[in-house]
Amino acid sequence: MVQSFLQNFVHYFALRGFLLILLGALLISKPAGGQQPALNLMPRPSSVQAGTGSLRLDSSFSVALTGYSEPRLERGVERFLERLARQTAISLNSKVAKSGQATLLIRTDHASKEIQEVGEDESYSLEVTPAGAKLAAPTPLGTLHGLQTFVQLVDVSSDSLAAPAVTIQDRPRFPWRGLMIDSARHFTPLDVIRRNLDGMEALKLDVFHWHLSDNQGFRVESKSFPKLQELGSAGLYYTQVEIRDVIAYARDRGIRVVPEFDMPGHSTSWFVGYPELASAPGPYEIERRWGVFDAAMDPTKESTYKFLDRFIEEMAKLFPDQFFHVGGDEVNGKQWDANKEIQEFMRAHGIQNNQALQAYFNKRLQPIVEKHGKSMIGWDEILDPTLPKDITVQSWRGQASLAAAAKQGYRGILSNGYYLDLGWPASRHYAVDPISGDAANLSPEEQKRILGGESCIWAEYVDAQNIDSRIWPRNASIAERLWSPADVRDPASMYARLDFVATRLEWLGLTHKTSYWQMLHRIAGAATPDEFAALHTLTDQLEPVKDYTREQTAPAEPTSLTPMNRVVDAVPLESAAGRRFGELVDKFIAVSCLDTDAGARLRRQFTAWRDNDGRLEPLAKRSFLVREVAERSRDLSALGTIGLAALDAIAKRQPAPGSWKTRQLATIEQLKKQKAQLLLLPAPAVQKLVEAAAAGGPCMAAK
């Protein structure tokens, strides 16, 4: 049997690359320096050396700041102690020590820049022994990162709450590690912004890119042009005081705030108050629908640049960061085409097409941005060889444009592959590397121009209640990609740590798990515990449709006023339960379907699914929000029945008949289609099982 088992295993290897992953995991988990301890650190540090024993946490724990200090560091330590107290329930009230007697001795060498810059030293080293811990960093940025690492180390052990002895040397791979939040399509309340900055700090992200204007809303108070927010926001905007608070909050966490004002397109909300900026007369209303619209600034009028000069002057003072994001994406050019004066201007200036007209706009815009002390950044549409090399390109359409920009001497950051709203699994984001594809062939000098990357959450289907579950925990995988060495890329290890981090992020105040649960309760109304459990069993196996299919599959045209209270709005974009089910099937098949424990668990799961629809039925009658997923419930039960049949066939160790297989696969093909904008996650895994049951392969050969 051993030989046949191995043969099957090798067979399987050829088939599915499973061993390759396993091998990769083994190699990564054993670095040159010694045995890698099984620590739940995320992002994984550059270098980790396990020590012996652990540092026990008790109420005598104290921290001392030595070397350079500043109020930000003191606040950072207070926050650290508060968080540590919360996660241990050990009283650590005012335990900032001045002397060298502290349990955790921090040494910071010197200040970082008053206004945080790209590429500052963020490194730190952390040594934990049973007797105490030392954190050293050249700048406060490194110190703040090191405190986060320490917090992650502390966990319950067999005899205490403790941090394992360890020596860590750590520094980021990329200097620009960002998260973009779209506060224009749906407004993001300030407490949501703050808790997401907390999450960013925990994952060592250092850029909050704030998308502050779009067709659907202008979200910043302008004193120079008050009609921007007064008429362009439906009252949902940030005052300048609030903006300054957010910037200070972010700076305290080592995070830069880069504002984006999207122009010349994506700008309907500007035109409600200032129609003279547009390329068609108006009047304009705040856009409520989603998509790419015609409205665009008129790049041919001098008044446009006068307006932007005054506007950018004001915003450049409000936002201290060196970078100023001008958007620049998705101008469809229709208003330009239809405007005779613009067409005349283009002819007169030899501007051949709309792309060239936008380049003209950017060439006028860039000096304004520069005049107010900022460096211009925009989406990849702004890339044009006639622009000065100071601009930075944020690549959303593909990695090729990033490489092209770097080759031409421009700096760039990657967002293609990091769009959180597309609903990809974390592993898929995790596999995207800024230095890959065309970029892998760049010279080292060119590669240096790739500053890093940014995940983006576009807010068509994101509001204050579900935003956390659209960002987290998947965003942690991108944070690790941007911080950790390039060879840290085992998805199994990533997922194990992601699960851990996901729980801890909730301790910080993020609500990605609890909001799902609360939204399900709304959907269920006054359900019995049994009915609620049945709903939960179903929704745990559902994911929203992926990529850009949300609008085309919607039951009615969605707008910014559409209530987001349906199951598709509540369920996480990646289901952990669904992923684990897939892993269980893989595990079962990988060992020739001989893993009796996995087999028994599959059987329990399939039985529960088969019976689940009956449990849910009364609730589906009472709640229209549950009724919307009634068909998916029947589908899950059908999948359970198929799974049980496949297990029965496998148990007999005789390949199931081809006709049976054909029938099951046809059914599964139907089940794979979206309904109520929801995908039935386990369908592909059950398909694998059906195929295994019908094949003459591993699951049948071993006796």
Next chain:
Amino acid sequence: MVQSFLQNFVHYFALRGFLLILLGALLISKPAGGQQPALNLMPRPSSVQAGTGSLRLDSSFSVALTGYSEPRLERGVERFLERLARQTAISLNSKVAKSGQATLLIRTDHASKEIQEVGEDESYSLEVTPAGAKLAAPTPLGTLHGLQTFVQLVDVSSDSLAAPAVTIQDRPRFPWRGLMIDSARHFTPLDVIRRNLDGMEALKLDVFHWHLSDNQGFRVESKSFPKLQELGSAGLYYTQVEIRDVIAYARDRGIRVVPEFDMPGHSTSWFVGYPELASAPGPYEIERRWGVFDAAMDPTKESTYKFLDRFIEEMAKLFPDQFFHVGGDEVNGKQWDANKEIQEFMRAHGIQNNQALQAYFNKRLQPIVEKHGKSMIGWDEILDPTLPKDITVQSWRGQASLAAAAKQGYRGILSNGYYLDLGWPASRHYAVDPISGDAANLSPEEQKRILGGESCIWAEYVDAQNIDSRIWPRNASIAERLWSPADVRDPASMYARLDFVATRLEWLGLTHKTSYWQMLHRIAGAATPDEFAALHTLTDQLEPVKDYTREQTAPAEPTSLTPMNRVVDAVPLESAAGRRFGELVDKFIAVSCLDTDAGARLRRQFTAWRDNDGRLEPLAKRSFLVREVAERSRDLSALGTIGLAALDAIAKRQPAPGSWKTRQLATIEQLKKQKAQLLLLPAPAVQKLVEAAAAGGPCMAAK
């Protein structure tokens, strides 16, 4: 079979009073006015008449305030809209209408008192029809209550989010419906206070009694005597600005704030800064232990009253409420006995004993309180016939003292039976009525002096993380007792609505459910999902030891610095899962063990318990916090095994042998004992099942 079924049923009735409860429920659910709709209203209104159809909620929903208005009402409506939007995800941004065209038309007749008083009109009427809703109230207090009722009415229905058509007339049974929070033993952060005020508003409670000083801490900034907070609080106190904010926050929600400064006992924290107040020389330190201590103010020194005069003058200005709580409980008299001057004073003034000395103290204190415009309230120890009738007695030791006070002409409120920290089930609190026991025999005039009641949460084992789960949802049952008509007392109906309210309270920001989950995660550390599920299965069946046994069962003497991170700190004081299991057993036995669905569910549950310990074992090795409950885990598995055996016996329809029964009961008796300060909740229910399996009774007779 029918006859035998009925016989068994009647047999059972005689045995367990089940039918009585059922009958009661039927009677209560059918008031004279017509059919009572199954609404999840809590507290249940005085009168509810179901209408036809329902009022659909959509983004056109609007509210208009007519009649008397004030900023508090406008803020109340904004809060109402925000909450409604959160619980429906329907955009209701700025939908306060001025005209009579609103969906919800509010009419308030006149202002309530600037400083809210006991016994103001809090009534309101609410009429919902498919075309709109009307809320009318004499004062803003009633309006605020009515808005809470409306929020509770809105739920998912078979075709929309809607409020059912209904006509409600409502007013409170008692004017004083309070919650006392002890912020002295463990400090309560302000956000915790605020979210609990939100919870109180939702349940129509109107008094926040704030226990602000005790041996373990003095929690208010005094400008007259700054050493009170500087030396008496370890830095954990409320500034006067913060206090004013809390009072304003409470007033906005129709809640009075009654401060308590406990004296002459429970006052060690005062003496740290001002030892001259005490009856023994000191020096004093903040008390870290729990219990009754010797330190007490010296009632014989004039300087004591001078101090209190100045102190109460300051606090009377800070706290606008008419009532001023002076504590007065648990003076053990030891310092008085040991102090020669005090003994001399007593002899000189003919004061016979310590009780009389405390009465002397109160007779000196009362005019001071009155001089500063306040009415004195204290725990029942202050009751003394020589005190003026203006004082109010808060009865914690028993209902008899409440009745005695009322008979003597004093006003009183009941807290005996409402101590949330004792870990009673909600049903037990619910059964306690202020007008019962001795009070039932009072004249109507005397009964009127019983103003209501107050639940109390004493904070020896309560911190910021677990406080919500110590107060909620059980407190809702007390809120209903104090608001609803006396005949609203069916525990089954109460629990059904409590489950619903419990979920909704979390939407307000309370954390009674999520904090349990988060604390379990800390206890589990880096557990696998399977291990975590096993821990959850166990802890769902555990409750902390009850009444005053927490200290005597502790593994080491607990203090205010003891980390509250153990399972006993995390699990709710009443387990909903445990209660439901008990109900399931009752249901199964009630129908002669013929309910096959209930039987199957019991078998599944027992099997899961039996197998659970094996699943939990690896985690118990890795986490010392899980290891503490390892024995309870084995106990639960043992209970599962016993339950399965009982089911097997019942399935055979032959009484199990007496020897088997004796053995099982002996084991269960052991399992009933506390371990790790935890009770195994289902033990008594399994005992019932064993008894049923061994009896010649209903479960055996029916074939």
